[in-house]
Amino acid sequence: MANVSVAAEWQLLGDRYYRKPELYHPMQWRHIDLSRNKVACAPFGGPVALIRDDSKIVQLYSESALRKLRLFNSAGVSLSDVVWKNTGGRLIGLSWSDDHTLVCIVQDGTVYRYNVHAELIEPNLSILGHYFDENVVECVFWGNGVVCVTDTCKVFAVPDFKTRTVVRLADPPPPPPGELELELELPHCVAVIEPQYTLSGNVEVLLAIRDGVVMVEEDEVQALPVPPGDGPLQKMVVSGNGRFVAAFTHDGRLAVYSTRFEKMFEYQCESALPPEQLAWCGLDSVLLYWDDMLLMVGPSDEPVRYLYDEPIVLVPECDGVRILTNTSMEFLQLVPNSTVSIFKIGSTSPAALLYDALDHFDRRSAKADENLRLIRSSLPEAVEACVDAAGHEFDVSRQRTLLRAASYGQAFCSNFQRDRIQEMCKTLRVLNAVRNPEIGIPLSIQQYKLLTPSVLIGRLINAHRHLLALRISEYLGMNQEVVIMHWACSKITASLAIPDAALLEILLDKLRLCKGISYAAVSAHADKNGRRKLAAMLIEHEPRSSKQVPLLLSIGEEDTALMKATESGDTDLVYLVLFHIWQKKQPLEFFGMIQARMLARDLFITYARCYKHEFLKDFFLSNGQLQEVAFLLWKESWAKGKNPMASRGSPLHGPRIKLIEKAHSLFSETKEHTFESKAAEEHAKLIRMQHELEVTTKQAIFVDSSISDTIRTCIVLGNHRAAMKVKTEFKVSEKRWYWLKVFALATIRDWDALEKFSKEKRPPIGYRPFVEACIEADEKGEALKYIPKLADPRERAEFSGLMITHVKLIIAFIFLCLLAFLCSDWNGQGSC
Incomplete structure (x- = not known):
């Protein structure tokens, strides 16, 4: 009897069976009349949005004058509501995007977006832009996009609400010349081929204009060859795979075309009035809904009729259609082949015999063994059919029975995958949990596989079902970090009355469940919500300095950030903190913060030596490091010397000398730098003398040369008095003096002066340098004068x-x- 009762619920359409199980009955809401509301139902068992249709007459005092946008789950449990205050004219359409954002479009083209908690998402979007005199008259949604048609037959598209880009499509063709029209003719109906199904990758819009159909794209308009007699089309809808178009003609026929409008099938309906709703049920049939009748038409000639005494809303899914009424939610779908093989009346398939064998086994009948013997060769296929059928069932007791039958058959089957039943049990546990009316997500197994578990968990946490999301993540072995972090952020937002210390303990109790979780992200959310103290306490538990330090800076904890950065040893992080503090703090405060931290101080000094000398001098002065300031001044003097303008007696030498003298003054204040003080003093004296020589000789060859080179250059130029002055001023020894003069005279080949110089007195360096200087100058004859004098x-x-x-x-x-x-x-x- 069980088999008969199951199959008795099915309807035969051609050679395929359809069933319509109730997902929820009764609905949890009260006093809802769908006929008086605009309704938007999200696919994949998503939420339902209701708002009173302002074009319908409302009985006085029958309901509140305030117009509310109300959100429910698929079981009718209230999620949230908000008073509709948006201006801009009549609400034209509303729909849910892929990420469960409710998109509402009003007459002036303004797009308002709400999350599942009825919170407005800013900013709004204007589709019409500068077309202020236009009004939206129709809109068609898909996934994350929408197409709008205005009252002047202009077509606009938003391909993706995330990018918020508005595209104006090409204009439809004007009426033929000579036709007298009182007003511009608008399309009878509009349909959309989604970008993922087009060759161009852009949306294609089908407009039923007059007796034909045009395809509108961004750059072109193409007339499609509608068969004669079919136009004008009253309703159009594109199939879920983007390959077919179902249309209702003016004379009451349902026609199915390819997207290029080659007719594939037609059915003569009993009414010429266009249906209120037209939708695809999977890819095998089309649903048409009038006031009290739902007609399902398939490839065969005989349709299936369902009668309703209350208004319905059709919600297309990838594997069927959800039917929402005032009191129930149903799911019309094609009966899976595995289910048909088991429960079809009179079925003798291996799966049916295995299911029957379990019944006999429970009644302790020997017929169970007989059935198993009959299907022994096909036992793996029978077990797989029972497992598959269990996955497609919404009734928990039937799921359990089918899985028991599969497990019973597996015991006698050695070559069946052992983990197949276990995987199906896991999947069904998840599906049954989210199908619970409190959760209200009635996913089929096919929808669940297409949606993926990670997306399902994301939708649960967005609906603040964190506990269930966490348990599913743990059960499926998925990463729980996303769930816990979202819970923590939501807890911070909703717990404004809880003190920071108490809330910290609550958060840490859950955050510790997941290793490697980002405390920094939770801390950033706390700071965004104005709880800076809580943010500072949370960031202390972040083990990754690369995430900890930037957040500490953003919440104003510069000193802690500098400490954490230096402790990490990451020079990039230290520089990040240094530059941040440098811009915000006064110099003395900045110097005080880095002075006690060696790494930060050294990195600052290294950077400032290259780019910020003046700031570095202030730092050294504030710390009493006068010698470091002196070294910087000395370095600056050398930098000025490299200036290409510092030549031929340039006045730039004056500032150089002053810098060196200032360095000498600073060096002289410390006993440890006597040598540097003396060197700076002599350096200034030397540059001054060299500068005077350049002015006198008008040759830029002296400055920045050594004392020896200066003497040598003076002798070469014949300025012996200047050379003697340099010798005397810098106390050049006699030996060095003789060496320099000997080789300088040899350089200018003044052999008489060299000989005279050798006779002034006995040279302190001997006569060997004289000989070597002559030989170097290739004057061997001159060298002969001095060889006999060698000691x-x-x-x-x-x-x-x-x-x-x-x-x-x-x-x-x-x-x-x-x-x-x-x-x-x-x-x-x-x-x-």
């Missing part, structure tokens, strides 16, 4: 041998030249 016999012998060798080479060269000349005369040919 060391070995040096005299060395240089004498060198001179003899030199003389021998000269004689040999002369001999070879003479020989070559004689040979040339002997044979007259120039060769011996």
Whole structure:
């Protein structure tokens, strides 16, 4: 009898069975009349939005004068409501986007968006833009987009509400010339082919204008070949896969076309009045709804009729249609093949025999063993059919019976996947949990697989069903961080009356459940909600400095941020904090914060040495590090010397000298830097003298050269008095003086002056430098004057041998030249 009762609920359409199980009855809401409301139902078992239709007559005092936007789950449990205060004219349409945002479009083209808690999402969007004199008369939604038609037949599209981009499509063709029209003809109906199903990747809009259909895109309008006699079309709807168009013609026929309007099927309806609603049921049938009748038409000639004594709303799904009434929610779907094979009246399939064997087994009948023997070869297929059928059932007791039958058959089947039943049990536990009226998400197994568990969990937490979302995540082995973080943020928003310390304990109790959770994100949310103290306490538990430090800066905890950054050893983080504090604090306060932290101080000094000398000098002065300031001044003086304008007696040398003198003054204040003080003093004196020499000689060759080079240059230029002055001023030793003058005179080849200089007195460096200077200048004859004066016999012998060798080479060269000349005369040919 069980099999008969199950199959008796089905309706046969052609060769396929359809069923219409009740998902929720009665609905949890009270005093709701769908016929007086505009209704939007989200797919995949999503929420329901209701708002009074202001075009319908309302009985006086029958309901509140305040017009409310009310949100319910699919079982009619109230989620939230808000008074409708939006201006801009009549509400044209409303629909749910893929992320469960309710989109409402009013007459002037303004788009208002609400979340599932009826909270307005700012900012609003204007579709018509600068077309102030236009009004929206019709809109068609899909996924995350919408197409609007205005009263002047302009077409606008919002391809994605996330990007908020408005696109004006091409204008439909004007009426043929010669036709007398009192007003502009608007489309009879509008349908949309979603971008994911078009070759261009852009939305395509079908407009039924006059007796034909045009396809409107962004850049072009294309007339489609509607079969003669079918137009004008009164209703159109595109199938879920974007391949077919169902349309209701002017003479009461339902026609199914391809998207290029090649007719594939038609059915003559009993009424020429267009239906109130037209929808696809999967891909196999089309539903038409009039006042009290729902007609389901399939490929066969005989349709199925369902009678209703209350208004309904059709909600297309990927595998059927949800039917919402004032008192119930039903799901019209194609009966799965596995279910048909088990419960069809008179079925003898292996799955039906296995299901029957379980019944006999429960009654302890030997017929159970007989059934198993009959299907032994097909037992794996029978077990799989029972598992699959259980997944498609909404009735829990029937799920349990089918899974018991599968488990019973698996015990006698060695080659069936052992975890298949376990996986189905997990899936059904999740589905049954969310189908509970309190949750109100009546997903089928096909919808669940298409939606994915992660998206389902996201929808649960958006609806503040955190406990269920957490249990499902844990049960399916998924990451629980998203759920716990969303709960923590929601708890902070909703717990304004709870003290920070108490709320911190509540949050930590749950946040510790998930390792590696981002305390920084929760802390940022607390700061955004004005709870800075709670944010500071939460961020203390964030183990990742890279997330901790930026948030500490954003909540004004600069000192703590600097401490955490230096403790992490991450120089990038330290620089981030330094630059942040640098911009916000006064210099002295900034210096005080970094002085005690070695890493921060060193990094600041390293950066400032390259880019911020003045600021670094202030830092050193505030700490009493005068010698560091002196070094910076000295470095600046060298930088000025590299200026290409600092030449030929440039006045830039004056500031350089002042900088060096200031450095000398600072060095002299510390006993530890006596050498640096003396060096700076002499450096300033030297640059001053070199500057005077450049002015006198009009040659920019002195400044920044050494004392020795300055003396040498003066001698080369013949300015012996200046050279002597430099020698005296800087107390150059006699030995160095002799070395410099000897080689300078040799450089200008002033051999008489060199000889005179050697005779002034006995040179303190001896005569060897004289000899070497002459030999370097390739004047061996001049060197002969000084070789006999060498005191060391070995040096005299060395240089004498060198001179003899030199003389021998000269004689040999002369001999070879003479020989070559004689040979040339002997044979007259120039060769011996």
